[in-house]
Amino acid sequence: xxxxxxxxxxxxxIGLVYRFGFLFNIAGNLIYMSVTYFxxxxxxxxxxTLRGLTFNETYIYVALGSAxxxxxxxxxxxxxxxxxxxxxxxxxxxxxxxxxxxxxFTSLGFFLMSLSAITIPTIFLLIFVFRIEVPLGxxxxxxxFSLILAYLLSFCFDYFIGLLGFYTESVWGLSITKEIIITVxxxxxxPLQFFPDAIQKILLWLPFQAIYYTPLTMxxxxxxxxxxxxxxxxxxxxxxxxxxxxxRLFYTQAVKVLRISGG
Amino acid sequence: MHSLKDxxxxxxxxxxxxxxxRMQYRADFIISSIGMFFSSLATLGIFWIIFHSIPDLAGxxxxxxxxxxxxxxxxxxPMQILFDHIWQIRFHVQQGTFxxxxxxxxxxxxxxxxxxxxxxxxxxxxxxxVILIYASIQLDISWTxxxxxxxxxxLFSASLVQISITLLAGCAAFWVLDSYPVLGLAWKLRExxxxxxxxxxxxxxxxxxxxxPLGFVAFYPSQLFIQxxxxxxxxxxSPLVGIGLFALTYWVWTKGVNSYTGTGS
Numbered sequence: 001x002x003x004x005x006x007x008x009x010x011x012x013x014i015g016l017v018y019r020f021g022f023l024f025n026i027a028g029n030l031i032y033m034s035v036t037y038f039x040x041x042x043x044x045x046x047x048x049t050l051r052g053l054t055f056n057e058t059y060i061y062v063a064l065g066s067a068x069x070x071x072x073x074x075x076x077x078x079x080x081x082x083x084x085x086x087x088x089x090x091x092x093x094x095x096x097x098x099x100x101x102x103x104x105f106t107s108l109g110f111f112l113m114s115l116s117a118i119t120i121p122t123i124f125l126l127i128f129v130f131r132i133e134v135p136l137g138x139x140x141x142x143x144x145f146s147l148i149l150a151y152l153l154s155f156c157f158d159y160f161i162g163l164l165g166f167y168t169e170s171v172w173g174l175s176i177t178k179e180i181i182i183t184v185x186x187x188x189x190x191p192l193q194f195f196p197d198a199i200q201k202i203l204l205w206l207p208f209q210a211i212y213y214t215p216l217t218m219x220x221x222x223x224x225x226x227x228x229x230x231x232x233x234x235x236x237x238x239x240x241x242x243x244x245x246x247x248r249l250f251y252t253q254a255v256k257v258l259r260i261s262g263g
Numbered sequence: 264m265h266s267l268k269d270x271x272x273x274x275x276x277x278x279x280x281x282x283x284x285r286m287q288y289r290a291d292f293i294i295s296s297i298g299m300f301f302s303s304l305a306t307l308g309i310f311w312i313i314f315h316s317i318p319d320l321a322g323x324x325x326x327x328x329x330x331x332x333x334x335x336x337x338x339x340x341p342m343q344i345l346f347d348h349i350w351q352i353r354f355h356v357q358q359g360t361f362x363x364x365x366x367x368x369x370x371x372x373x374x375x376x377x378x379x380x381x382x383x384x385x386x387x388x389x390x391x392x393v394i395l396i397y398a399s400i401q402l403d404i405s406w407t408x409x410x411x412x413x414x415x416x417x418l419f420s421a422s423l424v425q426i427s428i429t430l431l432a433g434c435a436a437f438w439v440l441d442s443y444p445v446l447g448l449a450w451k452l453r454e455x456x457x458x459x460x461x462x463x464x465x466x467x468x469x470x471x472x473x474x475x476p477l478g479f480v481a482f483y484p485s486q487l488f489i490q491x492x493x494x495x496x497x498x499x500x501s502p503l504v505g506i507g508l509f510a511l512t513y514w515v516w517t518k519g520v521n522s523y524t525g526t527g528s
Binding site: 021023024025027028031032034035038039041042043045050051168170172173174175176177179180181183184189190194195196 | 321
């Protein structure tokens, strides 16, 4: 286990190099949050609620969504594709480490980096500059756990695309497609309540909603109660276990076709 | 100096080779095109969903927004297709490979940009054209020859605005080395171009009109077609905005190119 933590620390240190990038990321978030503020203000106009959500609830949802968006991007697919092209992956495979755990822990290093450098400052801006009142409730307390599960899920998708790279070499198209599917269907940009009813029902059965909709709802509507939140966490946990197992299984197949040239 | 005709011929030759090389990865090309197609429709999807709950957005109907969106997709395509190599500039500048572009008797911007031709951007262009035609039929826009000429002119100018904003962000590489964050920000901002500018308050509307003129990528020029009676006279100036901005961008590019000293290796 110590080896994996060392990898995590290494990734965190690498992340530190890109301090200049964080400023632009925060600036980008700030602009995004302002634009969505104006957008949702004109959507609500003088309406009290839309689809059972108040303006404040919806705005917390989408603004926090932009703050955690960068967190939940693991970049594991891009990293693996790079490592396949450069031949580095052969070195990892020859070491006594598990590839899935290796990728998970390096990406966790970046996760901690983005958390401290982008997400937390963005949340502070949200509270102190935009003066958003975050309602208190048990949802707020469960949110961190839910976010971790969401991260593990997001990781599974990225790792899966990374493994597909064993077959296709380039993952640009796959990554972009995966990203757009997750962003739209997970409710990252707009609460699922706004989707037409039939679509909403289908989306709740898919794993994507467990990445954004679940944790964001816990903060936007924190007093929905245990009766709502516990099943939500259960669903998240179910998907994490299922997708971890499936990607492990897929690895045993994918590794057979891997051909490395160079390195 | 080469004539424009020489450049066109040369460009055609370079891109045919480039496309041949890319076509070796056919599966990747198909998946990338699909990905591109869906990602350029994401914001439209959000508008579509929102319109299930409200009848209009800041006074605009869904069809009007659809027209603006079609205009936007066409206007951003030349940037995507012809100038996509700007994303690589940070690698070339950091690693010193940018030096090679100095050693040909060609316009440097032309030579640099000609090294990439993003075929998948064509799907975005095609989708934009279909959306624009569909929306203009639904909105009963009557197309005269003069109107079509105006559309082509405004599209040309709007695409220059988009190209200029992105290239200016990319040119940051000459001064800060890693221009990726700046480009990323410009890329993120691009998504706001199809938003109705009248949802914004003073400072933001001013910024998106005069400082980072995203409004000229789609919203302002579209007004000339979806509500021509109500546009203010200065919107007719939008063709000049694109040309002026591109001239500025070219000047910045030249400055950057002249100040670059290589990596010394």
